[in-house]
Amino acid sequence: MQYQGGKYMGGNHIAKILTEHRKPGQWYIEPFCGGCGVLGRMAFPRLGADVNPYLVAYLQKISSTDWMPSVDVSREIFNDMKTNPENYDPAWVGIVGCALSFSGKWFGSYTGHIKKYQEIKRGSRKGEIRKYDEKKKMLKSAERDKKLLKYSAFVLKDYRTLDAEGYIPPESLIYCDPPYKGTAGYPFGGDFDHDAFWQWCINMVYKGHTVFVSEYSCPHDFEVVWERKRSSSLSNNKEYNAMKTRPTEKLFKIS
Numbered sequence: 001m002q003y004q005g006g007k008y009m010g011g012n013h014i015a016k017i018l019t020e021h022r023k024p025g026q027w028y029i030e031p032f033c034g035g036c037g038v039l040g041r042m043a044f045p046r047l048g049a050d051v052n053p054y055l056v057a058y059l060q061k062i063s064s065t066d067w068m069p070s071v072d073v074s075r076e077i078f079n080d081m082k083t084n085p086e087n088y089d090p091a092w093v094g095i096v097g098c099a100l101s102f103s104g105k106w107f108g109s110y111t112g113h114i115k116k117y118q119e120i121k122r123g124s125r126k127g128e129i130r131k132y133d134e135k136k137k138m139l140k141s142a143e144r145d146k147k148l149l150k151y152s153a154f155v156l157k158d159y160r161t162l163d164a165e166g167y168i169p170p171e172s173l174i175y176c177d178p179p180y181k182g183t184a185g186y187p188f189g190g191d192f193d194h195d196a197f198w199q200w201c202i203n204m205v206y207k208g209h210t211v212f213v214s215e216y217s218c219p220h221d222f223e224v225v226w227e228r229k230r231s232s233s234l235s236n237n238k239e240y241n242a243m244k245t246r247p248t249e250k251l252f253k254i255s
């Protein structure tokens with residue numbers, strides 16, 4: 001699904017590299033699974049975790065039942081869901097909060113009303129009218145998630161508790177796509193301690209796991225195994241905005 005900072009675009013490249021590094025039978029663990037842009041492209045056995053309770057409720061329900069979300073979501077319902085999520089099915093909140101929100105940002109601006117938009121191509125003054133239906137897109141995403149995520153396991157956990165609680169089997173392949181340093185952040189999990197996160201990755205390598213991380217930069221001299229320029233809805237990073245450049249997203253192999 002469309003998800004803030006999600007890897008739906010480009011996730012196939014990352015999944016291909018991770019698969020090349022994966023040993024037969026090795027568990028795939030994704031502690032910051034979000035909209036599962038990578039997890040859905042990895043073979044079993046696999047486990048996704050995240051701290052967003054509504055998103056995890058959605059992932060658990062869509063992957064293990066026949067349920068499909070209703071698209072009967074007016075602006076009023078969207079706003080009420082944002083303020084009083086406890087009055088709704090958490091799985092429904094989980095997909096509506098991203099899929100009917102501008103750029104997939106958690107309950108940002110409502111987009112369920114947009115039916116068409118004008119696309120202005122570079123070098124042209126005339127805009128092309130395009131059909132655009134976010135509700136239809138939300139249903140398509142849910143259908144795709146149902147297919148790609150079927151039988152996957154998801155847990156509502158902070159990444160720091162996963163190992164201590166036995167969710168990371170020995171010698172796992174761990175792929176982390178954490179909140180990026182200098183970007184807008186996420187509504188659950190509190191302030192993200194980036195230094196503690198890198199230390200956790202190093203500890204996981206010492207424990208015998210294979211660890212990869214997506215980020216713009218890294219405080220250590222780890223190998224970059226893949227990179228791409230990225231336009232991100234999360235680019236609140238003043239440094240990049242001042243340079244008017246698109247940041248380069250990298251995939252690091254921790255060693």
Ligand SMILES: C[S@@+](CC[C@H](N)C(=O)[O-])C[C@H]1O[C@@H](n2cnc3c(N)ncnc32)[C@H](O)[C@@H]1O
Pocket residue numbers: 003004005006007008011031032033034035036037038049050051052157158159160177178179180186188189192
């Ligand atoms: C960059 S997004 C992941 C996007 C995902 N790779 C995708 O394709 O959609 C980062 C995720 O980390 C989650 N997160 C933030 N802090 C966390 C924590 N302490 N433990 C686990 N997940 C956390 C957020 O809820 C968010 O879903």
